[in-house]
Amino acid sequence: MTQHTPTDLFYTATGMDRTRVERIVADSLQGLDDGELYLQYSLSESFSFDDGRLKAATYDTTQGFGLRGVQGEMTSYAHSNDMSEAAIKRAGETVRSIKSGSGIAPFAAPPARTNRKLYAPESPFEGLSFEAKTKLLADIDAYVRARDPRVIQVSASLIGSWSAIEILRPDGYRAEDIRPLVRVNVSVVVEQNGRRETGFHGMGGRTAYDQFITPVSWQAAADEALRQALVNLEAVAAPSGEMVVVLGNGWPGILLHEAIGHGLEGDFNRKGTSAFSGRVGERVAAKGITVVDDGTLDQRRGSLTIDDEGTPTENTVLIEDGILKGYMQDRLNARLMGVQPTGNGRRESYAHAPMPRMTNTYMLSGDRDPQEILRGVKKGLYAKTFGGGQVDITSGKFVFSCTEAYLIEDGKLGAPVKEATLIGNGPDVLTKVSAVGNDMALDPGIGTCGKAGQSVPAGVGQPTLRIDGLTVGGTG
Secondary structure, eight states, rough: OOOOOIIIIIIIOOOOOOHHHHHHHHHHHTSSSSEEEEEEEEEEEEEETTEEEEEEEEEEEEEEEEEEEEETTEEEEESSSSSSSSHHHHHHHHHGGGGSSOOOOOOOOOOOOOOOOOOOOOOOTOOHHHHHHHHHHHHHHHHHHHHEEEEEEEEEEEEEEEEEEEEEEEOOOEEEEEEEEEEEEEEEEEETEEEEEEEEEEEESSSOSSGSHHHHHHHHHHHHHHHHHHHHHHHEEEEEEEEEEEEEETTHHHHHHHIIGGGGGHHHTTTTTTTTTOTSSSBBBBBOEEEETTTSSTTTOOOBBTTTOOOOOOOOEEEEEEEOOOBBOOOOHHHHHHHHSOOOOOOSSTTTOOOOOOOEEOOOOOOOOOOHHHHSSSSSEEEEEEEEEOOOTOOOEEEEEEEHHHHHHHHEEEEESSSEEEEHHHHHHHHHHEBBBBHHHHHHHHEEEEEEEEEOOEEEEEOEEEEEEEEOOOOO
């Protein structure tokens, strides 16, 4: 595809005049506290290969705008895929419905500006033909099947998107961004003596396909998916009861994201519905635990140059050495709580209003050697990889399933276990961490976060952790 700028996509191609659009936005939001016009143009593609053949290939183009007005705690939002001045003007009539009073209060100050760019603007689709993409997936299939005769099914997928956005405010503020995002997934099913098990590995980030489709890269992903499947063939029934649990580094940070991260988002705390509400300055975790949300990491899946309100992303310290320091904020909740936005105002697309959301949320390394942590456990469970889970934001209670876990016996890894679940309370778990490893790692770039019906890409991470007294639900 030809490289486009937001100006090409939103004005030259649609026939809209930027000056007239800016005037419509100013008229629509006059007298309100805050708001913006969000313009978006997106390309996306996906290829899936299953059971030895290409099952699906899609290519989509979407465009549209969302106009938001904010008055006090109220938000009015109108959106359309009709990119025209007339449609924006009609949306403005809807948004003005929340206006009250004389409307003489000053409009909220605009976000700060930044020249930082966290990812290349080039489309991830450039330089790789349809034939090359389908061949890549066929090569993954053939490679895995040749590795082990117990392989009975291989599924592989390639997913990419390219999105251009522009944010316009009535005070003249304008910000634009171009965001690539790619992902490669491999799933393997193996069978032995009538027993079938599955393994999975994915990888991705805000870049082109290049670094993920080299043989070294995709073969490593395929090997990891196959390894997990073969480990699960040997899994025994998981134990149950309260025990010491050691969490592996990297992707197990998804438990931190779900059980603790959502509870640190500004809207839940402003409304008093989070287990962390009103606790800034208090000890909420064991000493040595520091948790940050960092949207500034280069090319990471959850990273953004600016959030979806135009605020530059930050490295926000949420918990420092066990003390709660603050929350993740969008503009609305930050204003109502009397604090500064942290660059966490995110939306799924132009059809959604922004809300406080995580970017890359992770725990920093401690000072303990991971092998030393393991050697210190006489009996327990080592959780290496997680699947799905459920969390109650108000109470912090969670249930997570382990897709790869092992018994710990006399300080060594024992047999792999099947169908282990971790049950606990996020704030309570933080106080039970007795050892933090020195091996913090981020996930491989596969996270997707859901909240209030919206999904956005996100990153997680953590070092090896020892938790004393976590409930394990098992089948043994």
